[in-house]
Amino acid sequence: MLNNTFLEGKTALITGGAKGIGGKITETFAQYGAAVAINYSGSEDAARELADKINAAGGKAVIYKCNVADFNAVKEMIDNVIKDFGKLDILVNNAGITKDNLMLRMGEDDFDRVIDVNLKGCFNCMKHVTRSMLKQKYGKIINISSVVGVHGNAGQVNYSASKAGIIGMTKSMAKEVGVKGICVNAIAPGFIETDMTEVLSEDVKSAIRQSIPMGKMGTVDDIAQTAAFLASSSADYITGQVIGVDGGMGM
Ligand code: NAD
DSSP, rough: OTTTTTTTTTTEEHHHTHOOOOOHHHHHHHTTTTTEEEEEEOHHHHHHHHHHHHHHHHHHHEEEEOOTTOHHHHHHHHHHHHHHHHHOOOEEEEOOOOBBBOOOOOOOHHHHHIIIIIIIIIHHHHHHHHHHHHHOOOOOEEEEEEEEEEEEETTTTHHHHHHHHEEEHHHHHHHHHHTTEEEEEEEOOOOOOOOOHHHHHHHHHHHHHHTTTSSSOOOOHHHHHHHHHHHSSSGTTTTSSSESSSTTTTT
């Protein structure tokens, strides 16, 4: 049974945790009692504002500027989080970008950049939390994939490859560390209203809505509540799973 402070005593790092889906996950985890480390790359004002809001409400939040694609910078960030908070229990790999184009027009840079941030960024963070989670025999890792990582999407060969890669990495990691009390799961959101989808034209959004059995786009709260459940003790026997939060789109 979950109470409203079911993450009390836990420390969570959320990558890209200042705004959008990551911002809502940060806020929700803090509301449920977790101390939160907010990673950001460009959104310093948003990160600071969110941390101030959480700290003013009696929670604990610290911000960390770091490009998740940079292996050594991620190591430094995670070492600092563990030093500042004493431990790290929950990692949410949320940072992600899109650089959409049809294969014919997609440049090598657009492919490399999306793989570097979305897929290698997820590897970098999991790699550097593993030792401390193994030592404490406890951890929850939640990787944000996408419905297009399962089903593909025209114009997104780079993005869908990165999100499919996250699913493979999630399952492999879950098999490696399950016996040590670490759960590794992925969430595959459908289309969620954020800056990432705001750029789509009204025609595209309307076509998307028609392809969703529930007939509407999702909200950041839909993803944040699922992440909070996976981070909670109610999900202690769930690992290696991909939870679709997509209004039925991925059926
Ligand atoms: P968003 O653009 O609002 O947020 C992405 C966040 O990642 C931003 O805070 C950004 O600063 C951060 N980020 C980008 N590059 C980074 C880097 N190199 N290092 C650290 N942080 C970096 O987008 P969103 O919609 O909130 O997306 C969050 C996650 O959810 C992404 O992984 C995205 O692929 C995934 N997702 C989103 C949707 C959707 O419909 N919005 C659907 C499926 C999956």
